[in-house]
Amino acid sequence: RPSERSGEDVDIILTRLRGVKTFQRFPPPLLLQICTCAFYECLEKGITLFRQGDIGTSWYAVLSGSLDVKVSETANHQDAVTICTLGIGTAFGESILDNTPRHATIVSRETSELLRIEQREFKTLWEKYRQSLAGLLAPPYGAMESGSNNDRLTDKDNMNVIDLSLSPCYQVLQVPSEKLQRAAKVLRNAILSRAPHMIRDRKYHLKTYRQCCVGTELVDWLVMQSACVLTRSHAVGMWQALLEEGVLNHEHVKKHVFVLYIFYNLTYFTRKIESTKINQGKVENQEISKRSQRLLYHSQYFSNVVVLQDQPGQRTADDLEIIYDELLHIKALSHLSNTVKRELASVVIFESHAKAGTVLFNQGEEGTSWYIIQKGSVNVVIYGKGVVCTLHEGDDFGKLALVTDSPRAASIVLREDNCHFLRVDKEDFNRILRDVEANTVRLKEHEQAVLVLEKSHRASTLGSIKISCRYTVISGTPEKILEHFLETMRLDIHHNEPDPAVDDFVLMHCVFMPNSQLCPLLMAQYYHVVSPPGSEQERLEYTLNNKRRALILTLRWANTHTYLLQEEPAAISFLEELYGSVSNDSRTLRGLKDLVPDLEKVVKLHSEEVKSAKKKTLIRQFSNGEERLQKKQPIRNQDDILLKVYCSDHTYTTIRIPVAATGKEVISAVSDKLGTTEELLLVHLSSAGEKQLLKPNDVSVFSTLSINGRLFACPREQLSGLAPLPDQEGPSAGSMSTFELMSSKDLAYQMTMFDWELFSCVHEHELLYHTFGRHSFRRTTANLDLFLRRFNQVQLWVVTEVCLCTQLSKRVQLLKKFIKIAAHCREFKNLNSFFAIIMGMSNPAVSRLSQTWEKLPTKFKKFYAEFENMMDPSRNHRSYRLTVTKLEPPIIPFMPLLLKDMTFTHEGNKTCIDNMVNFEKMRIIANTIRQVRHCRSQPFNPDICQPNKNQAEVRGYVRKLCVIDNQRALTQLSYRLEPRRT
Template sequence: MAYNFYEMRQRNNEIANGMRCEEASADVENETQFDWNSPSSYFELNNCTSLETRIYEAGYILKQTMEMRDPHLISDRRGYLQSFLSCMIGTEMVDWLSTLATETLHSIKQISLTRFQVVGMWQALLENGVIAHVSNELQFADKHVFYRWMIGTTNSVHMRLTIGVIFDGEQEMVPHVSDIAAAIFFLSTIGPDSLFRMILCKSSSERTLEELEHVYRELLHVKALTHLSTMVKRELAAVVYFEQHQHAGHVLFRQGDEGNCWYIVLKGSVDVIIKGKGVVCTLREGDDFGKLALVNDAPRAATVTLRKDKSQFLRIDKNDFNRILRDVEANTVRLKEHGQDVLVLEKMNATYRTFNDTHHSYLSIPINTTATNSTRDLPIDLKPKCCYSVMAGLPEKTVEYLLETRIDAQTDDGLMDEFLEDFILTHIIHMPVNILCSYLKNYYMRGSTVRMDGTLPIDDYEHKIVAKRRVVAFLNLWVQIVGLRFFIDPASNSFIEEVYCYVLEDSQQFPEILANLAPMCAIRQLRESAMQTINRHSSVVLDCGTYCSHAPAPNPVLPFDTCNQVIYLSDTSSFVLSIRLDKTAADICEMAKTKMRYGGSNEELQLVEVKSSGERIIFSPNDISVPTMISLNGRLYIAYSDEIEMLVPVPQQNGPSESIHSSLLDCLSSVDIAQQLLIFHTHLLEATDDIELIIQVFGHEQFPNRITSNLDLLMRRFNEVQFWTTTEVLLAQGNTKRLSVLKKFIKIATHAKENRDLLSFFAIILGLSNVAVSRITHLWDKLPTKMKQQYAEFEELLDPCRNHRAYRMLTANMNAPTVPFIPLLLKDLTFTHEGNKTYFAGLINFEKMHMIANVLRSFRQCKYPVAPFERKAFKSKSLVRNFKVIDNQRRLMELSYQIEPSKRKRFSDCL
């Protein structure tokens, strides 16, 4: 298939471990030039610049800029009953850096910084001694306090700058704007981490609401806390502390000691030692320990010592731990029917912002037992707000609770209730569309059966009116969130007409229902617009493996679209079939029987992909959208079961033997290529629906007749750009040309990052990190120092420490639209799915649904903020739509050894 998530996850894990492939490289050196075995990783990262050095360089650039452009910020100050020479004021520093960031980064559309984030950037410089508080305070404050630069102007500072020369600290010149932008961007990516540590060093009472929110967002990515509810994480944000120990071997606690805190490894690792057994395990980043002694109020069961220097931990003290556990139980509300739980709710300690026409008000009102006529006519700023989050529940009762409490709490300020949005985004996992429509229909007809106080509803006139209004309001929100997909599904599409008929009929009996006609008519108009897209003629998506110029993107590929697929037989003869994407593998075998003149049963035939590497993938009879799942140089065979072992790759699957796209790299500038890649990838992203990510991770078998072709095409494209990068470097003729191609790809990656096309950016970086390219030392040695440093910074964004923190900080500072790094989104969903149960005792686990919805929201927010069914139309050049590549790692390594033989090979030649 075009994208194998298991393989990519393995690769990402290897990257996460900071691999250098030392063991694999040793194996490679023992092989002859063409007798190569695949190493454990296809990628090799080599970053030679320390974080401290880069922070020092960034700080020096800012200092030089301030001295040359705004020297008045540095002056003698008087305060604290004494005078301080050459100082700056904290508030002025934040103002200055915010303005500088806006000026330098606005043109490249990279980031938008808040004042809070700028404080984090200064904190990073403070932690590393670039600036200092006059009284040696360790926390940067956006206040009228004094700081000074600690970098001496007389010291020679050697840095790689755009001007291409060594920059001496004694020279008086303003750094180049690109260096200023790079320094600010770098500090913006490490600032949140410094801010996180700074906040955790404060006492609970000193932490502001903004700081608590920042800590909460960081805790969302801590592996040890993923199973905890949202409210528990928010409670922990106020009481978690930062702890660091410098030297390996330091004892955190000993076996038999009293348990007084719970630890989570933030950075580094520890050994767990039990008397008489020695080291029983090693705990690494994201693991936790020490909780058992707190839960059982027992002595420590083991000794824990640092394994690495400068290990960092999150610490929760025993009293806070026990208080939170007590609060969780006290704040949990269980609604029962016939002695069984039907809903499990958690009380939220939060306020809710509401608006009226003239002022802002902040209310915290307990949840109402029902929203009847007593609340229906209240002004919007006086309506009750939900103070409970849903932890678990039965499907039907959850729908009723949502209609009872969340619809009436919706305001006109455009803010969507989070649980309502979570439910709509994820209901397909636990509640098919037809079942949800059935629940809504029942509620429309009879109203609610669930109340917070356990009483039954009064079947009166007012209640019926409110129930019908809620269903119409829910439908309106459902369409608003889901968009085109709502009308593609036959069950929800037909449900619109059904509800419209009910509303039309009820309006004759209930005059109040007339108000529901307007929103239903608006939904029907959206439906008519959507049907024009859905009822279009069939399009050819892939023509014998080539992406067609008439493919529907940015509109989605639909089940009736086709692919012209070459089908091979075991004797290597072939024919072409036009295959609808909703056809199963069994259907394809049936279609092929007429071409094969075969009259037997389908059970004897198998649909098999043979990859260029020799791997065989046997498709299940129920697999659909098979043509978009095939790898770049893969071949699709129909064979008998006893013929499968004889299917092997053919030479044509090795890819090109000389560069096909060298003219593209020569004729188009890196800016133009990056722009065309952006346009094409934006099309593919716009066509991809978030439900396809769910289907990919949870398994196609749970969602029959639903295709993921758009996601397949997007991931196929990621693989294509990645292997295109590696292929072009290796097929370049001569060292000079190869160096030119390498430089060109680094420039393309730079512009892709500026364009926020992270799909292209990471595909290119991974392509250059392929061991077949990264091992060519003479090529990288000739790369200019500035460009080598830039590439090293790009590689750092692949670092998966702290759950890919570097990447998340990059995207957090980017404005939409962006083209995201899709493999990481899939990894997040897989981690959430495999680490959390979907059901607890028959109740849906809505904490898991909330985590999944957060990933889906981040995917949706990457797209253009346009109205439903109004996609921008761009035209991308056909030159960048299809690349001829080598995707066989063995073949790539053969080319690599032709360029630079192994050390053992060179040594034997000398003998």
């Protein structure tokens, strides 16, 4: 409760709020007061928060999830129509300021986290911070961000005051941003000093254009000048960013899109930015690179704007791929199939409006379009009720009109200047749905659908073979999905060559068809004896192809599962039986001979591994130094672990259990070791004293412990008295004296080597077990858990070292050291440690050390700012994703984001639809797993860094990092270093 919160609690809450874009604009005093008076609420799906007509008692802001806004014209709540959805960062409930009834009913659309402030506290905040809060609230309390004087629009007459313009032509900003003005200034000076010939008078159609550049020359010049600009499309986006901001101008066209073959007037360009002197015609490369990075960051958005502003009929295949990739990351479209998204990419229209107060459409009008907010915000207005809510970036509205013929339930008014939308017209959307239905094939048995296929007309290529049309599995029963892939599998490509459709099944089948079900079906397919009518040669060819398909799928399956098959004796027996049958059949069917050596290799490999696996590997929970220095090997289900389990008096017992043991099995082993019949609870106790009761069906509990967490077993009555062990507190002194003499590059290299070992041990299926739940498979995710644990460890290492360093000058040196290490990690394509270090530096215990950051040289501040830009979560982490696409393997990816993508897909899509497997969902998750496969498609080269004489010392240090994982303790240390300013 607010009255019980300490200063450290407030800091933790503050960190969470700063992660929400809406709160980032609030001044620190306002944020601190919100942290001290707000309540946290978590709503399950389908919970009604309040109803239309209720008298409000609280104001709310959405921290995660989404909520539907429902409005009824009658008193009957069953007649309510959903007019919009509130997303993250949206605030509502401001009617408590004047005690008016609620204008709408709010229902949670999914599990959602809310921040709630009671009426009395909110009124106090409003009186003190009216100007700051006005930007978040809807009118009449909030102000239009352009300073528009529009009052609350409550009747149709007011609504019709503003004419609606649907022109897609973009309007430039009145005041360009300061950072882009600086970037423009640097580029202008660079052109004048290095390529003045680009700016000259040009003639076109008997008219002279003074002091102009050609778009193609600007693009070519920028690609040549800056190493960070890798492609021409990036350069186009960078110039487009300047065009959008109004610091660059077309000479002879009005359409505001950067076009390659027209003139740009740099006289206007010069007039829009402050004139500066050119230092003897020289511009520093470093300054150009820095400003190019800033422009490149903005260009990632504006490149898409350029593509979207093309007329749908003029879009190229590359344009459609860019738009499709953008649509994949829009939550409002997550319920649509990939086929529908691809079709939408060809018809979606970019629409922008320059002025707040512009009305997109009026209540009661015929619905003709569906909108998704790309940038900016809008108010939802209902006659007689005024503004009922505000929608922000990522929200959508108007969809109801696409599927019904009902009139608009509300009016939509721009809340701020310069809003961007994606628009889908009703005619296009309905046509797409009709086309999809026409191209959908449903196979039924006993009047029940068992397989749903969708015809894909997109040309695709497998090896050197072009496929003009194929069917894509949308859903089906497990048996029918397998049957379809066996029937349609290509026989003219090698089983080691990629076949995405079949690979999707091989990767994902464990979710809906375990090996115990798959192996008999594959064997039945191999022995399939029913042949179609025809000549003996045709029947023989049919039999051969049947067997080859079963064998090819089996080989793909075995190569994907690798060592996991050794944990299933039935799977090994299946391989051995199949190998025996193929060896015999190959004597009469010569078409099988080429597959026999591959199958023999697989069978021998797994048979030998099974024999050696009987000697179980013993893993120690807290390994000694020598074991940590050894190269990591994958942890397998059948391995054993020596596990320490503590009692309430801090004594412990050591048990030996399988890695995949459940919580129930751990408790049973502890009870046997202690000789007690008393019912015990298994508890994960963190260093902060937080207790987590582990469930009986939890698998591989040791790998889920926090870095300094410990396992306790105790009777229920002793649960409240559990206290952390002294060694859980972590180090009391930093290790800077040890690693400050080590080269930053050597540290980054050894960290990358260790991370690569951990990453290489992670099996692809562990990502599935993590997403769908380990208990569903009874499989361990220990390798993945250890890799994720390493990320947390590196992040906390940064915070621990800074907070344990008492000298200001040394702390500054530490920040410089960590920035250098991060830079080398990025150079080695180790994005996991790179992000861990940067996130450690942005931890509130470090970021609040203002005296330390003030002393950091400007050069390092710039590097850190650049690194932070890569972490920008906006537009679904687009900055990071674009960075990864430019890298060649081997890459160590930012694994938490990949897991987030998979979890988002899993939770946002049902696994089964109408008693059939939703294979669209399987395909999306498989694509994410293939990203991991791509990152490891090339071996890591250990020779990228020359070994030094203290290489062993550096290697030992990075593998034995000691950290404090108690955020409260770290915050306390931070306040001792630099007390809170009064």
